[in-house]
Amino acid sequence: MKIIVTALRQEARPLIDALGLKQDSSSRRIPVYTSADTLLVISGIGKMYAGIATTHAVHLAGESKDNHLINVGMCGAVVDQIALGEAVTVNKIWDHSSGREFFPDMLINHSLQEASLGTFDQPVTTANRPILACDIVDMEASGIFQAAHLFMSPHQMLFIKVATDYLEFSSDDYSQMQRYYEQSLDEWAPILRNCEQFDSADPVISPEQETLLSSVAESMRLTQTQTHQLRDAVTRFLVRGGANLEILKPNLATKPKHKTLRNQLFESMIQALNK
Amino acid sequence: MWHKRFSHVYLEEGVEKYPMTRVILDRLSNSKLVTVKNYKDVFARSGQNFQLQKRSPKLILARKKDHLIYEGSMASQDFGYRNFYYNSLLLNCVYNCDYCYLQGMYPSGNMVVFVNEDDFYRATAKAIDYRPFPQEPLYLCISYDTDLLAYESVVPYTSRFIEFTREHEDLVIEIRTKSANWRALEEIVPCDRAILAWTLSPPEVASAYEQLTPSPEQRIQAIKQCLDRGWPVRLCFDPVLRIDNWEKIYISFFKEVFKHLPAEKIRDVSLGVFRMNPDYFKRIKKQRTDSDILYYPFESSPSFVSYPAEERSQMIEKLKDALTKYVPAETIETWT
Structure with a gap:
């Protein structure tokens, strides 16, 4: 099962359409959308909500060695090497408040640029830039990793982020940010469709x-x-x-x-x- | 689809200052660099899949803070050296043998290189000074939990440790390998206290159970090159596996080996049957059901898992007997 976690409804919507997902009406507090092989959950902003939603999604999908957890969402770019509208995969997650670091396994070459990501409790602005030891920032990834790691291996997790700002934006920029995100979909959506079955050996005893x-x-x-x-x-x-x-x-x-x-x-x- | 081997190099905080780091990064200039506070945050994560990681292993450069030298293990032969030690310059191996205990010993299929080489030299020099039997040399195995020579083109520890050994008269080192990389030693003057110990298995074993290793034929050619240049060479028929027709297969392999290698130039021979620490063995069996040799009805004791005692004795007796046709019995060290 592919388990997709997004923070915002705007991040989920293009995926719901592209993957033909239907809302699971039994999950009221945490919006869930499903198909035969995919379960998408919308967590809300912040790592606490993201961790809770991840746990909820894994519970609904059932624990399995074949599960893939994919976090997709918008992020702020700290470094100029990442262009607005560019999708990257995350090779390191740094939780700003605890200082802890988390590492998804980078086994498969997805042909996207890689970046290190910092997860913050508050929105990050340009004033923070000099102290940021990361390429991009978000508010959920460390919570998702920690929750998911209770149920799955690091190779089962993938974090895809789309740069939509350089840490400086106002509410007037939201529609442009959304456009950046949606326009990048063709670049990374195939990865979700073609998740590799790593560990699908049949059991020895039938x-x-x-x-x-x-x-x-x-x-x-x-x-x-x-x-x-x-x-x-x-x-x-x-x-x-x-x-x-x-x-x-x-x-x-x-x-x-x-x-x-x-x-x-x-x-x-x-x-x-x-x- | 899979990332290439060592597509990523993880750098523990502080390793940038070590010369070995620069050497390695120069040789892996296309790898993606990722910084990490403590190497264990990558290497010792829970729930890693050793075999999957082996399909795209990463390199982790770290500083070893303690245990720079260990006392010898009871599962290994000491060849009569009472000051028996080993060290871990690297964790994990570029090869992936089905019977290898590293699968159960380490939580990860990734490789760690400890780059603070001077600390290892200092610890070794101290151990030489304070060895329990001062009349005898210190015997140090530097390639136990890895295959150093196989990785010499990226991490030049073998050549450097040989030079260190040359400067310390009371030190004898063993470099155990399955590599065919004799060219890595081409420019080095042989040192009679640096024993090159080649693990050899019959083609039937190597092709089925020693993934990624050079063929026995290539290994034999490498040994020949080193013998011709005057290196002391040890042959390790270890672990012997009880496969179908094991006796015939191993005996005919011995014949093949000594057809190509001058037996009188071989320093000594190690002969041992498959054995493993029970905890490691249990962990490996949890992870994999794709290798029949791990599913033999073994006998388990608190210190190791191996073939039943009677079978072990039979294997060692028959194979030692076969080896004595080529080398003197007193040069064969056995483990039953």
């Missing part, structure tokens, strides 16, 4: 084999420990090239009447799997 294992454990009245040991032995057997679990099937009909017999049968089953 669902049918899991059912067989449970049935054997039940019919043989295996203890919890023995059930775990059997599972380990089956995993070993399959990873080492064992084709199927036919050798377990005779045990389905076995209902040992006492512990000693059960333990003997269990040992011979493990030995057969270990061969």
Whole structure:
């Protein structure tokens, strides 16, 4: 599942349209939009709200190694090397108030310029520029990273920011900022559509084999420990090239009447799997 | 799609002042630089995926603040040296062998280079001065948790440590490697106290379980070059894996090795079966189910996981016997 977090409705709207997302009316306080493979959440401004919305989104999507969390939004550019309307990926997040730093894994080359980002509790102005140890600024990313990292790995996170100002703007500039953001969409929206499935290997034990294992454990009245040991032995057997679990099937009909017999049968089953 | 290896270099605060940093950055001039307060903020993050990171590893330059030298580990052979030590100049390896304990030891597939080399030299010099057995040299393994020679073109630690060794008569170093990078040593005068220890595995093992490494044939050629130039060379058939037909495969590999290498020039041989710290082993198995050799019905003791004792003895006995056709038994150090 792709989990997209934006702070503002204006940042979400072009994505909702481009990805054909529908509002989930059951989520009232935190706006959520979904499709079969995407869940978008609008957090509101600030890292606290961003962290809460991220947690809410992961909860709705369900924890999975296949999840991708993408934070997209507008940002202020600190350095002149980043042009207005340019989209960048973030390789470092610096939380200004705590001083902590966070690092998403940079495994995939998205062909966007990279930048370090500072997350601030208040809007940053040009007066702050000399003390800023970052290329761009926002008010959410550190909260999103910290919340998401409770549920996923750093390689599952991607932060895309579009520079819409140089830390100097008034309410009159909002429409121009929005235009910068929307015009950059073609540059980075394909990344959202083509998120790589990093870790999609099938489980070693198939669902049918899991059912067989449970049935054997039940019919043989295996203890919890023995059930775990059997599972380990089956995993070993399959990873080492064992084709199927036919050798377990005779045990389905076995209902040992006492512990000693059960333990003997269990040992011979493990030995057969270990061969 | 994937970023190239070392597309990013993370610089811990303060490392800019070390000459080694400049050397490395000059050699990786196309990499993106990212500053970091403490290298552990990148290297030791929770939830990292070692194998995915190995597909696009990053380099982290840091300063090692303590533990600049360690006492030797019981899982390693000391070759009779009682003053047995090792150090960690780099964390992690450019290669990615299925049986490697680093997957369980480190939380990250990225590589750390400690650039404060003078601190390592000072710590080593001090350890030489205060070694417990002053009549014997200090034996230091400098390439345990990494492969230094493989990375010499970017981090020239091997050559520099050899020069340091040359200046310290009571120091013997071991440089363990799977690299074929003999050219990195071409300009260096051989030092009889710098042992080049090559890990060799049969082609059947190397191609299946030693990702990214040079072929055994390339390694043998590299060894030959170094022997011809007069370097002391150790051959490490370690870890021996109990694959199908292991006995036949390893014995015929020994024959192949000594067909190309003059046995009388080999300083000594190390022979050991696969073994691993149980905690590391458990961590690796949680991460990967793609390698059959990790799923052998091993025997576990509090200090290591390995093949059952009887199988271990059988493997060592048969293979040591086979090796004695080429080298004297007293030059073979075994681990069972």
